[in-house]
Amino acid sequence: MRILIIDDDADQRNALGLLLRxxxxxxxxxxxxxxxxxxxxxxxxxxxxxxxxMPLMTGYEAxxxxxxxxxxxxxxxxxxxxxxxATPDSAKVAGFDALVRKPASAAAILCAMGLRAA
Numbered sequence: 001m002r003i004l005i006i007d008d009d010a011d012q013r014n015a016l017g018l019l020l021r022x023x024x025x026x027x028x029x030x031x032x033x034x035x036x037x038x039x040x041x042x043x044x045x046x047x048x049x050x051x052x053x054m055p056l057m058t059g060y061e062a063x064x065x066x067x068x069x070x071x072x073x074x075x076x077x078x079x080x081x082x083x084x085x086a087t088p089d090s091a092k093v094a095g096f097d098a099l100v101r102k103p104a105s106a107a108a109i110l111c112a113m114g115l116r117a118a
């Protein structure tokens with residue numbers, strides 16, 4: 001599966017990337033919304049793991065922009081956040097398929113992605 005991680009925290013990007021690659025997935029990462037949008041266009045991910053608080057644009061803004069692109073409309077998008085400001089309802093309205101609270105277990109992330117934990 002092709003997975004795009006968009007998160008301004010390098011440790012978060014790297015840890016998720018290592019986990020998902022170890023499980024056999026193809027992974028790309030970006031540090032902010034605009035870079036993530038460009039990566040989504042080129043990489044055509046099946047799943048996007050998107051942080052809520054990022055520089056340049058929020059995860060909600062990035063998700064809305066992705067949903068406008070024909071190639072990204074059906075991508076499974078998972079909002080990853082530790083913020084209490086994001087709720088399952090607000091995430092759904094913003095175009096996300098799932099919300100995962102940070103810090104999250106590998107099982108919770110895989111479940112939100114529509115996969116079973118190994």
